Amino acid sequence: MKIKAVLLLAVSMLLVFTLGQTVFAFNDTSKDPNKSKIESLEKQGIIKGEKGGKFNSNGKLTYAAGISMLVKAFDLNIDNIRFIKEPKVTDYYPNLKDNAWYADAFIIAQLNGLEVPKNVKANDEMTREQFAHHLFKSIMKQGDFAFIELYMTINDEKDVNKDYMDSIQKLLISKIATLDKKNNFYPKQKITRSVAAGWLYDGLEFVKETPTIPEVPAEPAPQPIQGLKLTVTSVDKNINKVTVTGQAPHPGYGLRVASISFVDGQAIIKVETVQPDPDKMYPQVITEVSATTYVDAAYKPVLASTEAHASGDAAVSSPALAS
Known part of the structure; x- marks a missing residue:
């Protein structure tokens, strides 16, 4: 009887642990405003946590993690490209390593026009404007979307890289990204893992819910004869x-x-x-x-x-x- 009781207790504890892991994907996101979005992305296999079952919401997002996340989330690929020789990540980004776990993601990002800086290093931390730009480029690979003609006033606009402004404007218009109460975007600030996950989730929802612009058939060229x-x-x-x-x-x-x-x-x-x-x-x-x-x-x-x-x-x- 004593052995049965011990076994029953062990099984019960295992069930509690298993169910707990299912319900609570990460043990440090209970107060995160993006908690539900983070859990949804985790269930889809798009994001992973860190050691000890933590997500580390306030941690900074590295380029290796960020680009890998975008490529996976939007199912970017190079299946339609035929190569004379196998591409290497160092063909495009000399500071990265060919055999690293992130190498394929950077090759795919390069050939899908995500416009990653050539001098990037794997552990470089992404800024808010950088992630916004790469996210928008990923979204636009899903189709041609129409955006209302509206210019969002950004209080710290002078700090925004002009090459990223259009991407930021489109994310603000579509409510994927937001400004704070003072209309600041903080473009040069390092983006947190929580904010990146929130934007990514909303970007995926935008693609899912927004119809693309239908292609207009090209008019036949006039015949000379x-x-x-x-x-x-x-x-x-x-x-x-x-x-x-x-x-x-x-x-x-x-x-x-x-x-x-x-x-x-x-x-x-x-x-x-x-x-x-x-x-x-x-x-x-x-x-x-x-x-x-x-x-x-x-x-x-x-x-x-x-x-x-x-x-x-x-x-x-x-x-x-x-x-």
């Missing part, structure tokens, strides 16, 4: 000669058949512009250009469109012969 016309001449009872003509701004341009599609008794002919040689000079004289092909007389030749298409390498997709 205008007034396309199609003429058909019988070669024999089985073959027709088809000629497409148009007006070009000078004799450097040409015209060629890009493809022929046979649909419902029609030979749909698509032509494209042959661009002039950029190393030659041409007189600016309206010039007639043409392209000729031959099609089966059983099909009615028609133009695919009323304008010449941009030059490409499409082939004639038919048994017809193109000149």
